[in-house]
Amino acid sequence: MSTERSKRKPFPWVQAAVAAVVVGASIVLGAQIFERQLHPESAGVAPAPRVPGAEFPTDTFAGKDVEQPINYSHKLHAGDLGINCLYCHTYARRSKVAGIPPTAKCMGCHTVVGTDKPEIEKLTQMWQSNQSPAWNKVNDVPDFVHFSHERHLQKFLFDNPEMDIKNAPDVCAMCHGDMNQVGVAKKMKPLTMGFCVRCHESNQGPSDCTRCHK
Amino acid sequence: MSKTKINRRNFLKVLGLGGAGAALAGCDMPSTVTLEEGEEKIYSYLAPEEYVIPGVGVWYASTCLQCPAACGTHGRVREGRVLKLEGNPDSAVNAGKLCQMGQAALQAHFNPDRITAPLINGQPASWDDALALINEKASGGNVAWMTGTVSGHQRVLLDAHLAATGKGHHYAVETVNARAWTDAGKTVLGDAMPTLHLDKAKAVLSLGADLLGTWISPVTFMGQYGKFRAAPRGVLIMVEPAMSLTGANADQWVAAKPGTEAAVALGVGHLLMTKHGLSLNGMPNATSAFQSMTPAQVHEIAGVSEAALNKIADTLVSHSPSLVIANASHAAARIAMVLNIMLGNVGKTLTPGASIAADPLAPMMGSSKDLAEFAQNAAAGKIDAVFISGANPAFVAPQGLDMAAALKAVGFKVAIATCHDETTKACDVVLPLSSALEDWGTHVPAYGGKPGVVHLQQPLMEPLHADTRGLGDILLTLGKSAGVDGLDAFEDYYGYLRTAVSAMIGSELEGDWHRVLQAGQFETRAASRAFSAGHDVALGFSETAVSGLHLVTVARQGLYDGRHANSSWLQEAPDQISKAVWDSWAEIHPKTAASLNLKDGDYVRLTTASGAITTRVFIYKGVHPNAVCVPMGRGHTDYGRWANNGVNPLTIVDAHLGDWQSSEIIATASLVKIDAAGENRHLVRLMDTDQQYGRKLVATIPAQQFGRTQGGA
Incomplete structure (x- = not known):
């Protein structure tokens, strides 16, 4: 057994680098192949809505269908009836989070509208027993990411001279996809760091780590 | 191990490279953290107040109950939960500041060991x-x-x-109280809680009063201390057997034998009379007590050198007005009060206190x-x-x-x-x-508040436990x-309190009540007190602790008297002196340790007349060689999941000794015997070494040079 301590073999940098690249690439490719959820080429055929003065992110994501306590329909409210996103998600322009509208807001209409429908009856029952629906969260970023709805709406909507507030859904669609087509909710954009960074690059958003990772 | 090709160093290199490669390429990789669809619940409000916005905190005012000081607090509430506490800037007690114990009130509230049913x-x-x-x-x-x-x-x-x-x-x-000081104030000046003006004093002599750590209202004193230390810089002198947070900040730290602070104070008075020609008019008792305590005697009794004593006396005279405070014993506190009279501090840095006129609400300390x-x-x-x-x-x-x-x-x-x-x-x-953050109440700060101001405690969130x-x-x-x-007539305490407060502020209007809630305090009639002429009380002290090793139990800001030992934050917060966490220790002077052949981390059995505890040694120069200092607060047996560590030195304090002319339990006068218990284990400390190993992290000068430039020279 050698007792030499000073003589050390040189570190195999080349092999290590190759191994690292292989490991990294195989993880990514594996994810793309097996998860079958990241398919830029499978983007919908419908022309994506455009926000003036901004590069619209094109990535899409095939989210799961998540069961919800009340079968609310974005398609009906936002799509067919044309209610602006910010009417219900009023916190989006004031806070980090867009928030689920308070039940009081739902009941503002639904004490008179559609009271005979089973889903509205469910909602009314919850309202009367002082219960909030336990929605299952669909769009989420990890806790170490600080995303602010307020800041993004400020840039793309309120500080954007060519944008009218009635076109707010176009801004929301940058990260949420076309919510006019879905029921309660579906994740339609990957919301990965790559997705965020590409958009920040093309729209001159801040690129320092600590803006999002605080 | 030499046969394996990959050693620890190379393993870490490969891991780092692989990790970095995966992270760079993986920004687009959907992973468990980005694929959380349907994993978490999200609840909406039913009918929120207009100003409530999810994701945006609302600050409510309340009062801190972590120690008896009753500081005003602001608590940030978001989505119905209290997340952070800060000091209430409008409170005269703490002026927007809050100590670590106050911050940790959150943990007292969210503690998983809360009792939930009768x-x-x-x-x-x-x-x-x-x-x-x-x-x-x-x-x-x-x-x-x-x-x-x-x-x-x-x-x-x-x-x-x-x-x-x-x-x-x-x-x-x-257990942590200021009874010595308040009794002395009442006896000598006729006011139990005189107002101290540290900010106006040019020198402060403290006889065992840890005003920055645990004494009366630490946050009030910390604020005043800041002003006291601003230019021209005040001089702080501390006399105590074991270094406290205040002692660590002092310009001159004087180690006295446990329980002999009173002798040092008498010696200072002696020098003020004989060397500086000060006198006490109409107080022959006090005068004779001072005259009979010569510096040579002080040296014999307290182990404080004549040079140190002279320096204290000189500083107090050259830095007028000064202030002398004490909490070491009733004897020391009385002498401190008389020294203030002799030095002419009364009316300058020591003025009559004021409180509220409504006596039934006054604090029972x-x-x-x-x-x-x-x-x-x-x-x-x-x-x-x-x-x-x-x-x-x-x-x-x-x-x-x-x-x-x-x-x-x-x-x-x-x-x-x-x-x-x-x-x-x-x-x-x-x-x-209910926790302090779920409860209603009114609190009159014992010290530091604006006269006549009552602090209001309001719930910062709904009760966590319904019962x-x-x-x-x-x-x-x-x-x-x-x-x-x-x-x-009252269905609940809220109704009682609201009626009572409305009567005190003279208004039943909704808006005025909301203003009280918003401010966290309200003003009512104040009553100011007055000093009587200095009573010529007998001064002296009991010579119980002149020789032999003595147990000194002290409270440190953090676990306090043990009530905060069930907070993992405060267990984890390093002790101010030893920097130790999560366990007990006994501070012993290097000389004492050498004579007993003890090393750092050695377990020792400390035996007094009342019992024995076993803990490990922390060798430290900031204790008198005659003292063994064991901070209190640890050694719980039934206080939740975080408190079962360390030993409780309070159990072996001799209960029957009593302080001079009082029946307080005094924590520094129990004779103690040290026996090695055999084992040695490393004491976990945040700052594990006193050496800088030549790195110049902190600029240092030799102690002698420091003595020439600082400390009232």
Whole structure:
């Protein structure tokens, strides 16, 4: 057994680098192949809505269908009836989070509208027993990411001279996809760091780590 | 190990490279953290207030109950939960600042070991059953209360309950107290709580009063200390047997033998008279006490050199006005008061205090004398039933008081507590108390507040546990069933408090009540006190601690008297002196350690007349060679999941010694014997070494040079 301590073999940098690249690439490719959820080429055929003065992110994501306590329909409210996103998600322009509208807001209409429908009856029952629906969260970023709805709406909507507030859904669609087509909710954009960074690059958003990772 | 190709260093390199490669390429990789669809619940408000926005915090004002100082707080509430506490900038007590214990009130609130339902003989019960049992067993005879410091309307209701049930007594127990100082103030100047003006003093001499750590109202004093140290820089001198946070900040730190601070103070007075020609008019008793304590005697008694004594006296004279404060003993506190008279500080840096005119609301400050009296009366069978809230007698009582037997001798014991502790275990009925962040209350700060200002405590969030009740609500219920007049009109304590406060501010308008809630305090009539001419009291001290090793138990900001040992934040916060975490230790001077052949981390058995504890040695120059300093607060046996570590030095304090001319339990005068217990284990400390290893992290100068430029030279 050698007792030499000073003589050390040189570190195999080349092999290590190759191994690292292989490991990294195989993880990514594996994810793309097996998860079958990241398919830029499978983007919908419908022309994506455009926000003036901004590069619209094109990535899409095939989210799961998540069961919800009340079968609310974005398609009906936002799509067919044309209610602006910010009417219900009023916190989006004031806070980090867009928030689920308070039940009081739902009941503002639904004490008179559609009271005979089973889903509205469910909602009314919850309202009367002082219960909030336990929605299952669909769009989420990890806790170490600080995303602010307020800041993004400020840039793309309120500080954007060519944008009218009635076109707010176009801004929301940058990260949420076309919510006019879905029921309660579906994740339609990957919301990965790559997705965020590409958009920040093309729209001159801040690129320092600590803006999002605080 | 030499046969393996990959050593630790290369393994880390590969891991780092692979990790970095995966992270760079993986920004687009959907992973467990980005694929959380449907994993979490999200709830909306039902009908929120206009100003409530999810994701945006709203600050509400309340009052901190972590120590008796009653600082004003602001709590940030978001989505219905309180997330952060800060000081209330409008409070004169703490002026927007909050200490670590205050910050940790969040953990006291969210503590997983909270009591959630009433218990009868350890078995869960309903409130109705518990209250019925209380009515049956504690409605007549000698029904006593034991609490910590109480004030405000809780005190009013408590006094009313005591008066209605009969002849019981209210024992206010605080192990960390300022009773020596307040008694001396009352005796010498006729004012128990004079106002100190540290900011106006040019030199401060403290005899064992840890004003930056635990004394009376530390946050108030920290604010004043900042001004005191601003240019021109005031000089701080500390005399104590074991270094405190204040001692660590002092320009001149004087190590006196345990219990001899009074002798040092007399020696300073001697020099002020003989060397500087100061005198005490009309106080022959005091004058003769000072004259008979020569510096040579001080050196013999306290081990303080004549040079150090001269430096203290010179500094006090050259830096006028100065201020002398003391908490080491009743003897030292009295001498400090007389020194202030001699130095002409009275009226300059020591002025009469002021409080509120409504006396029933004034704070009832605790002491250890009440603990001893409770033990004596209980053991003598004089107490039929006792309600205990905000005090843990089974933990803080020295073994000599035999608190277990005393509690057993009380026929019926009710604990009102948020968490189980050594005392709730010994009680027949345990009532689950709301946390301080869920409760209503009014509090009159004992010190530092604006005269006449009452702090309001309001809930910062809905109760975490549905079956807990606030102290005021419990007092109201007990008061009603004891037949206290005028309580039947109130359904809950909120209603009582709101009516009472409305009467005090002279307005029943909704808007005015909201202004009180918003401010966290309200102003009522103040009453200012006046000093009487200095009473010529006898000065002296008991020479019990002149030779031999003595146990010194001290409180440190953090665990305090042990009430915060169930907070992992405060267990984890390094001790201010030893930087140790999560365990007990005994601070021993290097000379003492050398003579006993002890090394850092050696376990030792400390034996006093009252018992023994085993803990490990921390060798430290900041203790007198005659002192063994064991901070209090640890050594719990039944205080939740985080408190079972260390030892409790309070148990082996000699309970019967007593302070000079008082019956307070004094924590620095128990003779102690040290025996090596064999084992040696590393004491976990944040700062593990005193060496900088040549890295110049902090600029240093030799002590001698420091002495020439600082410290009142």
